[in-house]
Amino acid sequence: MKNGKEAFTLPGVLADIPTHYCPGCQHGVAQRLVAECLDELALSEKAICIGSIGCSVFIYNYLLVDSVEAPHGRAPAVATGVKRARPEAAVFTYQGDGDLASIGMAETMHCANRGERVTIIFVNNTVYGMTGGQMAPTTMVGQRTTTCPGGRCADNEGQPIKMTEIIASLGGSAYAARVAVDSVKHVRAAKKAVRKAFEAPLNNLGLGFVEILATCPTNWKMTPVQANERIAAELIPYFPLGTFKDVTELETIEGPEVAE
C-alpha cells in the first residue's frame, strides 16, 4: 500500500536474505529480536557477534555486524577474549542449547561467574537441531529423540537443565531472564528482555543472559503450529518464564517475577 506508515519495519542490521531455517523455526524471530535491540541501542558499529555451532551457526550471515565464529560451546570463552581485547565493543554470543548447556557448560558457567561484560543469547529448543535431533541436556523428560528413542528417562539421563536459574544464582551475572516467542505477547516481552540483557554489560553491571524458548518442528516431528502449541503446553510449565535476576531492580533479586 503506497500511502500509510509501515506498521512493522525490519531492523537495518538484519540482512534481507532468506534464512536457512526449517519452516516454523523460531530462530528467525530470535535473531530479529537481537537485531532490533542492536538497532535501538545504536550498537551496529560497535557490536561483535560470537557465533556458535548448531543451527545458530549462520548468525554471521544474518546480522550485519562484525563476527567471530567459535568452536562448539566455546563462544563465551571467545567472547571473554574479544571483550578484554576490545573493551569498548558490545560483545554478544548467540548460542543454542546443545552448544551452551552441553559442551559449553564449563565456558558458560565460568564466563557468568567471572561477570564478563558480555551478553549471552541462548536459544533453547530442547534438542540438537542441526546434527539431526539428538538428546540435549535441556530435552524434556519423555521427549523422543534419535538418541533416546524411548523418550528421555529421568532416572538415566536426569532432569532438563534450567540454565537461567543457574546463571541467575552466579555472582557475576547482572541480568538473567527466560522468555518465549510463541505468542505476540511473549514476543513483545522477549524484546524487552533481550534489550535489558544488552544494557547490563554496556552499563558495566555484569553479564546479561536471556534464554529464548523456541521450537524445532523438524526434530520434534510436529507441524510448526503443533510445535508452537507445545511451548505453552509442555515447556513453559517446566521452564517458567520470567526475570530471575536484574540488579537494576532490587525487588526482583528476592525471587523470580513473571515478566508478562
Added chain:
Amino acid sequence: MERPIAFREDRCKGCALCMTVCPKEIITMSSRFNTSGYKVVEVRDEVMETCTSCAACALICPDYAISVWRKPARDKKGEVADVHYG
C-alpha cells in the same frame, strides 16, 4: 483497494504461524506454491478490508515475509489526511 498487508511469497515457508495469531482470522493457506516448493499464505481480496494493521502476523513470522502498513488517516470528507510514500 487498500492493501494493508503484503506477503513476500518467495520468503514464505508456509509454516502457518501467522494464521494462528491473526485476530480477524483472514490469513488463509493458498493453493499456490512458491519457487522453493512451499505453499504460501494469502489474504483474499474480499476480506482484505477487515485487516486492522495490528502486525501480529509480521511479529510472529520467522521468515520476515509479511509487510504491514497502517491505514492512512482520513478527514471527515474521507480525504486522505497524511500521505506517506514508502
